[in-house]
Amino acid sequence: MKTATNIYIFNLALADALATSTLPFQSAKYLMNTWPFGEFLCKVILAIDYYNMFTSIFTLTMMSVDRYIAVCHPVRALDFRTPAKAKMINVCIWILSSAIGVPIMVMAVTKVTDKGNTGCMLQFPQPDWCWDTVTKICVFIFAFVVPTLVITICYGLMILRLKNVRLLSGSKEKDRNMRRITHMVLVVVAVFIICWTPIHIFIILRTMVQINSTNPYVIASWHLCIALGYMNSSLNPLLYAFLDKNFKRCFSDFCLPFRSKKGPEQLLQSPQLHTRAYHRVVLVRKPV
Secondary structure (H helix, E strand, C coil), X not given: CCCHHHHHHHHHHHHHHHHHHCHHHHHHHHHHXXXXXXXXXHHHHHHHHHHHHHHHXXXXXXXXXXXXXXXXXXXXXXXXXXXXXXXXXXXXXXXXXXXXXXXXXXXXXXXXXXXXXXXXXXXXXXXXXXXXXXXXXXXXXXXXXXHHHHHHHHHHHHHHHHHHCCCCCCCHHHHHHHHHHHHXXXXXXXXHHHHHHHHHHHHHHHHHCCCCCCCHHHHHHHHHHHHHHHHHHHHHHHHHHHHCHHHXXXXXXXXXXXXXXXXXXXXXXXXXXXXXXXXXXXXXXCCC
């Protein structure tokens, strides 16, 4: 994981892994029509849902900004697009996501409904309807509208740049690699927006308009929206596998470090032993 892009992808994969780990509990809840796992797991599962939503969209937004800088400002990218800064940004993303994740964990409770079933839900302070509405609107704005606008602007500027400049660097191979990575990030972002748009729209409509929650079509639509959101976490690993061979190799090295160790002769020939100054000279002519 020695590039900024792969570090962001790893962060996204971590959020997806956490989200998919909750699927057995969520499936059991819907099949049994009750929450049998107690209040502690209720808090953990709901918090993971919100952590996944925010860390995923924040990471994808940073990936889009990262690609914009790489394509449109290659010289500035030398200082910004470093593994150390990417790791620092990932830590900041998780801290920022805690602003919603921790309160959700505190407010999550189990309650017995009128039908005798146990529900896992959020208990807001009074007036609860006001806090519920404000929370949903804030999630819609900060986890969907603002990131989508930033991503759209970044890719709009990148498309203009890629159309107007035939050769971004001094090497056709470098250009092909840059365009391939940009295409991969665009596909991952597009799939995320497609999967998460329905549930955001559904929640904001249910907040603003009175909807009959007992209508079978409304119930089916709600379950479909939830399924699409979780499907995104399942699709991302497939996208990485098909679209980024470099990530597959790096992920394999991360999981099986002993297989990827080089011998003394290979280490002496490794380009990683070159100085940072040497890389700066090369990258000025051929930006990554």
